[in-house]
Amino acid sequence: MSPTYPDPLNLPPHVLLTSTTVLGLGLYVSLFRTSPFKHLTGREVFVSAPSTGRIADTNALFGVVACALQLPYFLSSYMPIEENQWLHVTVPIRLFVTTALGVNVLLRGRRMSEEGFWEFLALGVTDFVGAVMLGWELGRFDGMVSGFE
Structure with missing residues (x-):
């Protein structure tokens, strides 16, 4: 066996x-x-x-x-990648989080601690790159699974 x-x-x-x-x-x-x-x-x-x-x-x-x-x-x-709803929905969520981090840095940048500024910036860039890579691989950025919309 x-x-x-x-x-x-x-x-x-x-x-x-x-x-x-x-x-x-x-x-x-x-x-x-x-x-x-x-x-x-x-x-x-x-x-x-x-x-x-x-x-x-x-x-x-x-x-x-x-x-x-x-x-x-x-x-x-x-789940197969093309059917995995969690993977698909995280693309727009990660883009939203990136936007929130970027707006925070733009509005509060000078008042933030140096460490906080770089942490927000690093997390924002990392999440943006991850979202774009995943969206590109999945073929869409809207969070929907192809064939089920």
């Missing part, structure tokens, strides 16, 4: 890479409540230093939310 394997992950490679990375970072932050990059850069990147219990709790919440946003990619990956 040969072993059975679970269905493959039907995700585009760039989505698999970013989702796995964000899921891992989210788990790290939710458990340790601090930036995983601190020992590499000497600075708190994407997560503020937990100077108070409240900030540490907020960091842990940030990690849990990051995991919650990435987990549906894996939970829906059994």
Whole structure:
């Protein structure tokens, strides 16, 4: 009797890479409540230093939310890419998030901390590139699955 394997992950490679990375970072932050990059850069990147219990709790919440946003990619990956509604709907959502981050940087840029400014900018650019790559691969940017509109 040969072993059975679970269905493959039907995700585009760039989505698999970013989702796995964000899921891992989210788990790290939710458990340790601090930036995983601190020992590499000497600075708190994407997560503020937990100077108070409240900030540490907020960091842990940030990690849990990051995991919650990435987990549906894996939970829906059994579907073929062309039928995966979650993949399709995330394209306009990610474009909206990119717009919100960009507007925030434009309106508050000079009043933001240097770290916050670069974090907003980096997340906005990364999400924009990810949305465009995914939309290009799916062949549409409106969030609809082809053939079901």
